[in-house]
Amino acid sequence: MSGDSVVHVIDDDEGVRSSLAFLLECSEIATRTYDSAVQFLKAVPTMEHGCIITDVRMPEMNGLELVAKLKAMGVADPVIVITGHADVPMAIQAMHAGVSDFIEKPFSDEAILIAVRAALAEQQSKGELERERDLFQQRLATLSGREREVMEGLIEGKANKVIAYDLDISARTVEVYRANAMTKMGARTLSELVRMVMIARLA
Incomplete structure (x- = not known):
């Protein structure tokens, strides 16, 4: 992993910030933490580039508002959104806004590391994303x-x-079609399915 790449973790929960920083640094990925989107925005002009991890629900400015602000500022670093189960519709909005990925809580160490490495690689090459889109x-x-x-x-x-x-069909029939769609897409969770569809629709 390039020593120049830094992961910026934004979450108002100190426990989440600390655990993510520990995990990433143990994987030799440089990390900076911020307790709010507002604090992070103050650091943007001088920040080291890499990728950004932000929670959706935060006081003052939420994750979606931050994504919009960064886009307006011309910040091109990939953004990973962390979301609770109830925030899936918000995460969908974030995907439409162009974020790199979103991950539901609780998430595994492996899931976050894969997302971070993919986001950092995204800056170097769009090839993998194009292959995913085609698939x-x-x-x-x-x-x-x-x-x-x-x-x-x-x-x-x-x-x-x-x-x-x-x-105009039964809820049970919906469950059957849902299971079929998940199987054909190779999605284990609803968030994975949404991510796949959003990527498939990229221009």
């Missing part, structure tokens, strides 16, 4: 019309019952 596009093409309709409902953050009502 996910191929998987999307295998979905039936109904599976795709159910999937669209899921990535919009709708509950199974709402999707069932919209499509």
Whole structure:
């Protein structure tokens, strides 16, 4: 890993900041921590480049507002959003805003390290992202019309019952189509499915 790359961790939870910093530094990845988006923004003009990890829900300025602010400032460093289960719709918004990845809490050490290394590599080459996009596009093409309709409902953050009502089918049938879509896409969780679809739709 390049010694010039630094991971900037932004979270109002001191325990999360400390554990992430410890994990990354044990993996020989330089890290800086910030207790708020506002504090981080003050450091942006002189910060070392690398990638940014930010929580969604924070006081003063949330993760989505930070992403928008960074984009307006022309900061091109990839951003990884950390989200609670209830924040999936917000994370979807973040993906639309161009973040590199989002990870649901609780997450494993391996998951965060993979995301960070991918984000740092993203600055060097877009090749892997393009390969992922092509793969996910191929998987999307295998979905039936109904599976795709159910999937669209899921990535919009709708509950199974709402999707069932919209499509005039039973909730149990929605569960079947949902399981089929997840299997065909190779997604283990809803957040993985959303990420795959967002990448597949990249221009």
